Amino acid sequence: xxxxxxxxxxxxxxxxxxxxxxxxxxxxxxxxxxxxxxxxxxxxxxxxxxxxxxxxxxxxxxxxxxxxxxxxxxxxxxxxxxxxxxxxxxxxxxxxxxxxxxxxxxxxxxxxxxxxxxxxxxxxxxxxxxxxxxxxxxxxxxxxxxxxxxxxxxxxxxxxxxxxxxxxxxxxxxxxxxxxxxxxxxxxxxxxxxxxxxxxxxxxxxxxxxxxxxxxxxxxxxxxxxxxxxxxxxxxxxxxxxxxxxxxxxxxxxxxxxxxxxxxxxxxxxxxxxxxxxxxxxxxxxxxxxxxxxxxxxxxxxxxxxxxxxxxxxxxxxxxxxxxxxxxxxxxxxxxxxxxxxxxxxxxxxxxxxxxxxxxxxxxxxxxxxxxxxxxxxxxxxxxxxxxxxxxxxxxxxxxxxxxxxxxxxxxxxxxxxxxxx
Numbered sequence: 491x492x493x494x495x496x497x498x499x500x501x502x503x504x505x506x507x508x509x510x511x512x513x514x515x516x517x518x519x520x521x522x523x524x525x526x527x528x529x530x531x532x533x534x535x536x537x538x539x540x541x542x543x544x545x546x547x548x549x550x551x552x553x554x555x556x557x558x559x560x561x562x563x564x565x566x567x568x569x570x571x572x573x574x575x576x577x578x579x580x581x582x583x584x585x586x587x588x589x590x591x592x593x594x595x596x597x598x599x600x601x602x603x604x605x606x607x608x609x610x611x612x613x614x615x616x617x618x619x620x621x622x623x624x625x626x627x628x629x630x631x632x633x634x635x636x637x638x639x640x641x642x643x644x645x646x647x648x649x650x651x652x653x654x655x656x657x658x659x660x661x662x663x664x665x666x667x668x669x670x671x672x673x674x675x676x677x678x679x680x681x682x683x684x685x686x687x688x689x690x691x692x693x694x695x696x697x698x699x700x701x702x703x704x705x706x707x708x709x710x711x712x713x714x715x716x717x718x719x720x721x722x723x724x725x726x727x728x729x730x731x732x733x734x735x736x737x738x739x740x741x742x743x744x745x746x747x748x749x750x751x752x753x754x755x756x757x758x759x760x761x762x763x764x765x766x767x768x769x770x771x772x773x774x775x776x777x778x779x780x781x782x783x784x785x786x787x788x789x790x791x792x793x794x795x796x797x798x799x800x801x802x803x804x805x806x807x808x809x810x811x812x813x814x815x816x817x818x819x820x821x822x823x824x825x826x827x828x829x830x831x832x833x834x835x836x837x838x839x840x841x842x843x844x845x846x847x848x849x850x851x852x853x854x855x856x857x858x859x860x861x862x863x864x865x866x867x868x869x870x871x872x873x874x875x876x877x878x879x880x881x882x883x884x885x886x887x888x889x890x891x892x893x894x895x896x897x898x899x900x901x902x903x904x905x906x907x908x909x910x911x912x
Contacts, residue, residue, distance in 0.1 A: 504619040505628065507678050508612050509635045511571060511671045515578075515608060516636045518667025519601075520643015521650070522582075523547070525657040526598060532657070535591035541856065543595050548728075548853040550602020551609070555849060558607040559842020567615035568675060574608035575671040578664060586661035601664070606849070610841055617829035617837040623771065625829055626778075630767030630822025637760050705839040712831055713843055715889040720824045720844070721851035722882025723779070726786045728855035729875045730755075730813055733868070734806075736859070737793060740868060741802045751807050755814035762818030769819070770826055776890040779827070780883050782820025787879025789813040794872035824848055830894045 526547070530540035562570045578601055585597030612632070620628040647660050706713065734755075738748035770778045789812045796805035832840040862871045 503679050504616070505631075507568070507675070508616050508628075508632060510678070511575075511674050512612055512632060513635050513639045514667050514670050514674065515575065516639025517643045517646060518578075518664035519605065520640040521647040521660050521663035521667075522585075522601075522643075523640075524644050524647055525651070525660050526594075529585075529588075529658050530591050530594055533588060533591045533594055535594075539591055541860075543591060543598055545853065545856050546595055546599045547602040547605070548849065550599045550604075551606045552846060552849040552853045554603035554606030555610060555842045555846040558610045558845075559838045559840075561607060562611050562614050562838035562842075563836055567611040567618070570611040571608055571615075572672055572675050574604045574611065575668040575675070577604035577607070578668040582661040582664040582668065586658055586665070588658070597661075606845070610838065610845055613825050613828065613845075614832075614837045614841055616825075617832055617841070618834065620829075626770030626775070626822060626826045627764065627767035629825040629829060630763045630770070632825065633822045634760065634763035637756075637763070641756070641760070705833075706843045709831070709840060709843070712889075712893055713847060715885055716827060716831070716893060717844060717847040719779075719783070719882045719885030719889065720827060721847045722878050722885070723783055723786070723820060723824060724848040725851040725855055726783070726790070726875055726879050726882075727817060728852040729790070729859065730786075730817065732855055732859045733790075733793075733872060733875065734810055734813075736863070737868060737872070738806055741806050743803060743806070751810050755810045758811060758814040759818040759821070762815070763821040766819055766821040766823070767826075770823065774890070774896045775823060775827055775830065775894050776886060778820050779823040779886040779890065782816050782823065783879050783883035783886060785816025785819065786813060787876045787881075787883060789816055789876070790872045790879060791876035794869045794876065797869055827890075827894065 523544075526544040527540045530543040535543060558570070561573075565573070581597045581600030581604060583597075584600065585594055588594035588597055613629075616625075616628055616632060643663075646663050647657075650660050650663060651657055734752060735748055738751065743751070766778050789809050792812075793806070793809045796802050796809065799805055828841050828844040829837065831844070832838075859871055862874065
């Protein structure tokens with residue numbers, strides 16, 4: 491039986507500190523996402539402005555990653571997650587009391603900024619404390635936890651609306667969940683203190699080569715290759731959520747039927763998160779990332795070509811399930827690659843740059859889809875995303891072997907945190 495080394499926390503403590511707050515936080519966020527456009531419209535925003543307000547949650551995440559990296563590097567992951575939850579409460583209070591679209595925009599944007607801090611801190615936390623040999627399974631499981639929370643959140647939203655008759659009251663769900671996150675982080679063991687990392691972090695954070703901008707310059711070869719590949723994957727994941735509902739409407743399906751088809755796809759996607767992590771830990775990161783991007787690219791190409799096939803509605807259902815399968819195979823790959831490439835002693839600066847690329851790629855999708863669809867149509871839009879997927883697969887296939895070593899054999903002692911009972 492292998493026991494944790496001195497000053498190294500048990501893995502179950504690490505995963506509890508990372509997963510439980512993430513589940514609670516994602517439930518609250520999942521409760522507000524579906525209702526932001528309707529709240530904005532009820533406050534007087536036109537369709538375009540309502541869409542922008544809804545998208546400001548993603549915009550806030552994209553622009554918040556770089557300052558979040560500096561914050562996490564200086565304060566540590568646990569304190570940063572706590573401050574992010576408190577900031578989320580402030581943003582949600584602004585939103586729940588908003589009387590104008592602009593006031594709602596400020597509140598939602600603040601919540602997006604705080605989400606960036608929270609997400610970067612939890613990824614940095616796992617990067618620091620989870621052993622390399624199970625890192626991909628931990629990261630993909632973190633993605634599964636977030637997806638489960640995002641699945642529960644809309645049901646909480648529906649219940650709140652039925653009780654209050656006010657979609658704006660849904661922000662109270664995010665307030666309550668964020669407050670529970672603060673309580674949870676205060677109650678759970680302080681893993682950083684146990685591992686003696688707080689003092690070490692203060693020491694490394696002042697080193698010039700570990701600061702944010704020098705890190706970006708020093709690691710530009712990775713960011714401009716694998717970073718773009720990861721951005722392509724994030725873009726295609728966002729495109730699924732935007733393009734598929736539009737395509738289902740275009741082929742004549744009712745909204746209820748579109749929701750059912752996408753729900754089936756979501757179930758397929760969710761079911762594969764641990765399998766993806768096992769593939770990455772066993773066979774390497776490319777074994778998951780390359781098939782995922784190839785599958786997503788082919789899926790969008792087939793979706794675009796399906797207008798020339800018989801029974802386009804059936805093709806829509808088949809492609810939706812295929813895209814979900816492809817995405818599920820790559821569950822956790824973006825976070826895992828970021829963890830692999832970051833400095834294990836001070837991962838926040840690199841992760842801030844990494845998440846800026848990936849989050850910005852996802853945030854631009856609604857604007858890209860609306861603009862390209864208006865000028866060239868949905869078919870050209872789907873084909874473009876197909877090409878992006880295949881290009882991303884090329885980048886992963888070429889540069890993952892170059893920059894990311896193959897994971898160690900599970901029987902090898904890696905010098906990191908061990909799982910009690912192994």
